[in-house]
């Protein structure tokens with residue numbers, strides 16, 4: 001079902017709406033956010049220079065660093081008295097990133113997530129179990145409000161105590177699962193350990209995954225773990241922009257539809273900042289055109305993707321973003337070669353003997369980077385022969401070398417020996433600057 | 436004809452071997468023979484135990500990766516030339532020995548656990564080559580007083 005008429009607007013209708021909203025948004029931030037006024041003055045742009053989407057490139061970018069420099073409320077366009085909600089994402093370094101919502105922002109947020117839930121196949125009849133951690137993280141409450149709006153019944157089970165999660169899922173007859181891909185796989189794994197077969201014993205038919213990248217190989221793992229008939233879509237967002245609700249896959253699985261009446265997407269070359277032509281891969285930049293509390297302009301998401309245009313078979317006409325190929329933050333530079341953990345994941349999941357659990361450890365010895373890939377074997381792949389195991393690790397090494405162009409040390413780990421995650425998986429340990 | 440060997444995949448992490456033996460102790464399982472070799476990252480602990488099926492179950496339940504493998508338990512006289520005789524029979528039949536280790540050694544007998552590449556062929560040659568196999572039950576109940 002298509003929830004809102006804006007999703008079927010023609011490209012020119014959308015562009016007109018975007019231009020009108022952009023003009024207002026720029027006047028609004030210029031008037032209400034001193035830090036933005038200063039940025040625009042430094043870039044010699046006045047609100048009057050921004051008349052349509054075509055003028056977007058005149059505006060300076062906003063980065064995560066700007067949020068840190070203006071911690072906590074410096075980029076807010078309203079006083080705290082106008083806020084209805086404050087969320088924060090824990091920064092891995094230093095201060096958290098604080099985001100705020102007015103009552104109107106809450107409405108838009110709820111609407112945007114509701115659209116994405118519909119795209120992913122959610123309906124009013126669903127019993128939706130939300131296995132995202134509730135709290136300062138925007139994921140759980142974002143999906144909670146959006147799913148509630150479309151009439152689904154919410155089971156706010158959060159994360160932790162996976163056996164109890166399974167009990168709720170089974171006894172309450174949950175039909176929709178919200179989780180990170182890694183936690184969804186973990187739930188299936190615990191189910192297998194206690195003799196519960198998702199396909200036979202549970203009623204989950206839709207999974208809305210998010211908050212970490214779902215590679216195609218990982219999607220295949222989801223089908224293996226939860227049954228081939230599972231409807232798995234991923235959605236995208238980040239707390240700085242609003243939380244979940246920026247974009248999501250429809251059931252046709254051909255990229256994530258962007259809520260372009262609220263967000264204007266651009267793709268830039270991350271090195272030069274130059275805007276790339278449609279269809280080219282680069283860093284996604286988003287301008288919020290309807291937000292009251294934290295209207296970020298040309299926010300650099302650090303996510304790498306490309307924009308897809310053209311009508312979708314689902315009936316929506318909004319621009320889509322291709323499933324992420326990684327984050328500039330996650331990129332690891334090994335001996336001068338850029339590698340994304342997702343590329344390593346694709347290689348590992350292409351090996352029959354390997355399960356979906358792995359860890360990457362980076363070290364530096366004698367001024368040379370070394371990458372160790374620890375990967376868990378599937379129980380059936382265990383062998384009691386050193387020859388077989390050696391052959392397997394050699395095979396993985398060769399595949400990594402040909403896919404990434406780097407040498408890695410491959411360490412085979414026994415099933416269930418690597419760490420499991422309930423939220424975002426943390427698979428990379430960089431010890432290069434620690435010693 | 437075959438004897439079930441318990442094989443455990445062990446990462447080279449502190450205390451893993453101790454934990455395996457602890458699980459076996461708790462379940463009153465006796466280790467009759469073992470062999471352990473290691474690479475840099477992992478080791479394969481191969482054992483003949485008093486109850487291999489139960490041992491595999493308790494180890495798997497305890498989070499270890501354990502499996503059962505069919506091996507031969509060959510009984511020989513404890514005197515010079517016996518091991519040569521066995522290997523000569525295997526080599527003559529073009530049968531490759533993957534690994535072997537001592538099962539039991541006493542004044543009278545010396546016996547070996549042998550893993551060969553082609554089990555069906557091994558059974559054939561053992562008969563024709565005059566080698567003697569231990570009975571499965573007898574192996575699991577080897578106890579020295």
Ligand SMILES: [Zn+2]
Pocket residue numbers: 250251252257312313314315316
């Ligand atoms: Zn679509």
